[in-house]
Amino acid sequence: MAPAGLSLGATVLGLLAWASLAAGDRVYIHPFHLLVYSKSSCEQLEKTGAETPADPTFAPVPIQAKSSPVDEEALREALVQATEGLEAEDRLRAAKVGMLLNFMGFHMYKTLSATWSVAGGAVFSPVALFGTLTSFYLGASDPTARRLQAFLGVPGEDQGCTSRLDGHKVLSALQTIQGLLVTQGGAGSQARLLLSTVVGLFTAPGLRLKQRFVQDLAPFAVTLPRSLDLSSDPDLAAEKINRFMQAVTGWKMGTPLRGVSPDSTLLLNTYVHFQGKVKGFSLLPGLQEFRVDNTTSVSVPMLSGTGTFHYWSDDQNNLSVIRVPLSAHASLLLIQPHTFDLHKVEALTFQHNFLTWTKNLSPR
Known part of the structure; x- marks a missing residue:
């Protein structure tokens, strides 16, 4: 690939x-x-x-x-x-x-x-x-x-x-x-x-x-x-x-x-x-630490961006959802865990309807 x-x-x-x-x-x-x-x-x-x-x-x-x-x-x-x-x-x-x-x-x-x-x-x-x-x-x-x-x-x-x-x-x-x-x-x-x-x-x-x-x-x-x-x-x-x-x-x-x-x-x-290319975003210098769980981290390239985005905090599942628009028909949906349990959040994505998530988003 x-x-x-x-x-x-x-x-x-x-x-x-x-x-x-x-x-x-x-x-x-x-x-x-x-x-x-x-x-x-x-x-x-x-x-x-x-x-x-x-x-x-x-x-x-x-x-x-x-x-x-x-x-x-x-x-x-x-x-x-x-x-x-x-x-x-x-x-x-x-x-x-x-x-x-x-x-x-x-x-x-x-x-x-x-x-x-x-x-x-x-x-x-x-x-x-x-x-x-x-x-x-x-x-x-x-x-x-x-x-x-x-x-x-x-x-x-x-x-x-x-x-x-x-x-x-x-x-x-x-x-x-x-x-x-x-x-x-x-x-x-x-x-x-x-x-x-x-x-x-x-x-x-x-x-x-x-x-x-x-x-x-x-x-x-x-x-x-x-x-x-x-x-x-x-x-x-x-x-x-x-x-x-x-x-x-x-x-x-x-x-x-x-x-x-x-x-x-x-x-x-x-x-x-x-x-x-997304307006308002830039690549951070060097590799940044990304926490997979409480004991494991990996070094990855990361972006930094500012602006008004659609956001929703799902307190029940301990995660936040952010939508970054890229074009008229395309968006990047970012799912951030509130804890270091990435695998649990990943499992949730297989069960959720993305339309339901996007309906709960509001500008922030």
Whole structure:
């Protein structure tokens, strides 16, 4: 994944953006109807499948081939354009996908956090996770596709086409969510945000990919298919992948890839880069002490900021909640424990409705 602090920002911002989407339109419809194939789409798929030949394939170029750098400004502009002219159904679909990936993200984070040391941890992007799994779904066939659909939270009521998840709708909804995050709210906007997603698709030499599969990922991320020897020296393969991704993105990889399974023939890595500047905030010099609990502390970079923010003190759970606006659709929700019991507060975040928390906030 991308640098740690960047992914964290994208994760927190995503949670709040989904909440604002859900509160917008009051049109009620069976939620899964928005994510599966319609009857007309199924008829078109059946007709197309009977008339067209097999999808064309291609062999990815070697990883050492010359590559153009990723243009983050162009990616940001594409996200902004994706939010123009959104209809009510588009927003409802984005809200539904946001709820699903929010739920999956919390549970995945909770499961993974049980394996971390007390002073350790990691940051986690539910959007990247959900988009990656949807990418797998687009390239899968039954029974794997059915299992992935269920894991993504969309039940298949029967084996019919109209019960199948439309992965293109999901990736389009993810593009909408990310676009709303980076869209500025005019002159009063607090900050200018960048949010870039890049997929590295690495194959063993000679393996061919379907062109349509790679093209279908476009709404979610820039996809860079490359080939290299993954089996002879897994550590060297990982090193080559890290160098390639850093060269084409310019990003410093906070958690570089380490080792590749010698049995691998296909490797899909999703990289996320989030960058934002908030008015009134500045980076404190050096590293600052952050208390994990009564006996453990870690040294981390910290920001200092002044201004009027929305605040609420939850005396029952011994914590405070502060919302820092970043743009028209994005906010940073800061949860501060009143005691040194960070793990208890972290557990509470898996149980609370963020809309309830935000309704209790008042300017301070």
